[in-house]
Amino acid sequence: MHGVLGWWVPVTSVDIRSPGPAAGGGRPPAVEVRGLTKHYGDLVAVKEIDFSVAQGEVFAFLGPNGAGKSTTIKMLCTLAHPTSGRAVVAGYDVVSRAKAVRRHIGLVFQEQTLDDQLTAEENLRFHAVLYGVPHDQVDQRITKVMDLVALSDRRKDLVSTYSGGMARRLEIARGMLHTPRVLFLDEPTIGLDPQTRALMWEDVLRLRQEEGVTIFLTTHYMDEAEYADRIAIIDHGTIVALDTPDALKALVGADTVALETADDDAALASLKRAGYTAERTEGGLTAFVADQEAAVGPLVAAVGVPVRTVRAHRPTLDDVFLHFTGREIREQHADAIPMFARAHGARRH
Amino acid sequence: MTTLSTAGPTTPAIPPAPATAPPTPDTRLSQEIRVAGMVWERELIRYTRNRTRIASGLMQPVLFLFVLGYGMSGLVGSTGGFNFRQFVFPGVVAMSVVMTAMFSAISIVWDREFGFLREMLVAPVSRMALVLGKTAGGATVAAAQGTIMLVLAPLVGVRLTPLLVVEVIGLELLMAVAMTTFGVFVASRIQKMEAFQVVMQMLLMPMLFLSGALFPLNNLPKWLSVITRLNPLTYAVAPLRQVVFAAQNMTPAAQARFAAGVTVFGHTLPIMADVAIVVVFALVFFGLAVRGLSRTE
Numbered sequence: 001m002h003g004v005l006g007w008w009v010p011v012t013s014v015d016i017r018s019p020g021p022a023a024g025g026g027r028p029p030a031v032e033v034r035g036l037t038k039h040y041g042d043l044v045a046v047k048e049i050d051f052s053v054a055q056g057e058v059f060a061f062l063g064p065n066g067a068g069k070s071t072t073i074k075m076l077c078t079l080a081h082p083t084s085g086r087a088v089v090a091g092y093d094v095v096s097r098a099k100a101v102r103r104h105i106g107l108v109f110q111e112q113t114l115d116d117q118l119t120a121e122e123n124l125r126f127h128a129v130l131y132g133v134p135h136d137q138v139d140q141r142i143t144k145v146m147d148l149v150a151l152s153d154r155r156k157d158l159v160s161t162y163s164g165g166m167a168r169r170l171e172i173a174r175g176m177l178h179t180p181r182v183l184f185l186d187e188p189t190i191g192l193d194p195q196t197r198a199l200m201w202e203d204v205l206r207l208r209q210e211e212g213v214t215i216f217l218t219t220h221y222m223d224e225a226e227y228a229d230r231i232a233i234i235d236h237g238t239i240v241a242l243d244t245p246d247a248l249k250a251l252v253g254a255d256t257v258a259l260e261t262a263d264d265d266a267a268l269a270s271l272k273r274a275g276y277t278a279e280r281t282e283g284g285l286t287a288f289v290a291d292q293e294a295a296v297g298p299l300v301a302a303v304g305v306p307v308r309t310v311r312a313h314r315p316t317l318d319d320v321f322l323h324f325t326g327r328e329i330r331e332q333h334a335d336a337i338p339m340f341a342r343a344h345g346a347r348r349h
Numbered sequence: 350m351t352t353l354s355t356a357g358p359t360t361p362a363i364p365p366a367p368a369t370a371p372p373t374p375d376t377r378l379s380q381e382i383r384v385a386g387m388v389w390e391r392e393l394i395r396y397t398r399n400r401t402r403i404a405s406g407l408m409q410p411v412l413f414l415f416v417l418g419y420g421m422s423g424l425v426g427s428t429g430g431f432n433f434r435q436f437v438f439p440g441v442v443a444m445s446v447v448m449t450a451m452f453s454a455i456s457i458v459w460d461r462e463f464g465f466l467r468e469m470l471v472a473p474v475s476r477m478a479l480v481l482g483k484t485a486g487g488a489t490v491a492a493a494q495g496t497i498m499l500v501l502a503p504l505v506g507v508r509l510t511p512l513l514v515v516e517v518i519g520l521e522l523l524m525a526v527a528m529t530t531f532g533v534f535v536a537s538r539i540q541k542m543e544a545f546q547v548v549m550q551m552l553l554m555p556m557l558f559l560s561g562a563l564f565p566l567n568n569l570p571k572w573l574s575v576i577t578r579l580n581p582l583t584y585a586v587a588p589l590r591q592v593v594f595a596a597q598n599m600t601p602a603a604q605a606r607f608a609a610g611v612t613v614f615g616h617t618l619p620i621m622a623d624v625a626i627v628v629v630f631a632l633v634f635f636g637l638a639v640r641g642l643s644r645t646e
Contacts, residue, residue, distance in 0.1 A: 079471065102473040113464035117395050129387040130472035132380050 030214035035085035060228035106175030116160040131178035145173035165196030255292035385482035392486025429600030440562030446495035453487035454532025487529030530634035537641030
């Protein structure tokens with residue numbers, strides 16, 4: 001799904017200071033950040049970060065807890081005051097035009113912010129009034145956003161009867177009610193099961209398609225960052241990498257196929273004769289290929305000796321994260337381990 | 350998945366025009382009023398939806414009216430046909446108003462705990478509109494609760510006239526507004542649910558007991574007399590009792606024994622003076638409540 005994304009940014013670009021995908025038909029970026037810094041006393045939570053997000057882009061901030069994700073999102077949403085630097089969101093400065101920013105952004109927080117003694121519709125109506133949606137458009141917008149998150153049949157139900165996943169989707173619908181230019185999602189899928197998480201992502205991508213909204217999210221889930229058009233990896237308050245998921249993975253290394261054969265030396269020689277780049281590794285040999293899935297068949301055929309095991313590997317965002325931060329993100333997140341079990345098991349060590 | 354991504358960023362939809370019009374001073378004011386109205390409506394929805402709250406809100410005053418009323422009547426006796434139940438009735442009405450208003454205002458602590466306060470505070474609206482709506486909502490609900498109490502009047506021998514009902518509702522609203530602003534201010538300072546019980550025990554109960562709701566404020570020992578006069582609630586309870594008593598046929602002896610008004614330095618304050626004190630109290634705490642909420646986010 002990321003093949004089309006070269007439109008946004010040259011895949012080879014790794015210059016995080018570049019203005020980013022500003023080429024979007026001359027439209028101003030949805031988020032523009034220059035030298036943004038936040039100190040809490042002696043602690044530097046965010047240190048001179050720069051980036052910009054194009055209108056309609058899905059942009060993920062990936063990093064461990066305490067990396068500065070939440071602080072950044074708070075500054076962009078005008079809930080925290082930057083120590084220095086500048087941020088323009090939806091065309092308004094977050095410091096001098098805070099109220100204008102708030103009118104043009106949608107917010108979904110980590111923790112639930114619904115009134116569960118009201119119905120879904122009442123919650124949305126309340127929000128519509130808070131954000132000044134004109135009277136004659138309120139009903140129409142409520143119908144639209146409830147449809148977008150597929151909760152129309154639960155419109156008149158009390159929120160207390162909703163499951164956690166439904167409540168989260170209702171919050172996303174509510175965040176979209178006043179037609180914001182940017183929708184901020186702070187760790188949107190925390191505490192949700194994988195199926196609900198997938199449903200939520202369908203909602204988010206549908207919103208982007210139908211309403212042209214820019215999605216800015218923070219996450220520490222790798223597989224979630226995969227949905228983003230571009231990912232900024234933040235660590236110790238600075239952006240250490242920023243690009244499309246594919247470009248980031250390409251930076252870390254090529255696809256590899258690891259083989260164990262009856263005679264590894266002979267196999268290596270055969271592969272080199274056949275034009276492959278390969279080397280002996282512990283317990284076998286490793287070939288470097290352009291596309292591991294397509295390469296396995298021809299590779300095994302070219303080896304010329306019986307093959308005992310084959311393990312193909314494509315760099316994952318885990319590898320990317322490890323590469324840029326020097327540690328694995330899941331080490332800090334015991335709660336996140338189960339969902340990485342699949343990816344983890346598939347990895348070669 | 351595939352269908353979604355193919356229509357991805359290469360063909361981004363033109364974003365619809367923002368639904369919000371650029372605010373002019375005029376639309377901004379009507380917007381603030383609309384917000385206050387919505388917050389008010391939410392209070393009403395939550396109140397009417399919670400039957401147990403209505404019932405439990407009536408329980409305590411009813412207990413005071415009948416149990417304390419009959420219990421004390423034997424001890425106090427009657428003067429000119431006027432007894433303690435009749436005396437305590439306006440106080441019990443006031444008590445139900447005060448407790449409902451305080452409970453309503455302090456639900457902000459719940460809103461904080463369950464996150465809804467955040468939804469309100471991050472919205473591009475003024476804190477004043479939020480506090481105004483909350484105050485109006487709490488006052489409406491509390492006055493309603495107090496007015497429900499009026500159906501018990503005939504059971505304890507208190508005569509109601511249409512004018513009296515109107516006067517009582519007006520005074521209930523004033524008392525409720527004052528207590529709601531006070532409650533919102535207190536709630537804005539409370540970060541934890543546990544503190545809520547403490548506040549109710551340490552603040553509300555003493556205020557109620559020292560307000561003259563349950564006993565006459567004349568002939569008290571000096572120290573108690575001073576404390577009751579410092580209690581703002583005293584000036585909210587007294588007018589209510591004065592208008593109720595004015596509609597009863599009380600002998601001068603009964604009037605002297607069951608004093609309705611507050612005496613300060615030997616002078617009985619007129620109703621309007623009491624009302625003015627309560628209005629000032631409400632205004633001060635309205636301002637403090639707006640400030641208290643502004644600090645929050």
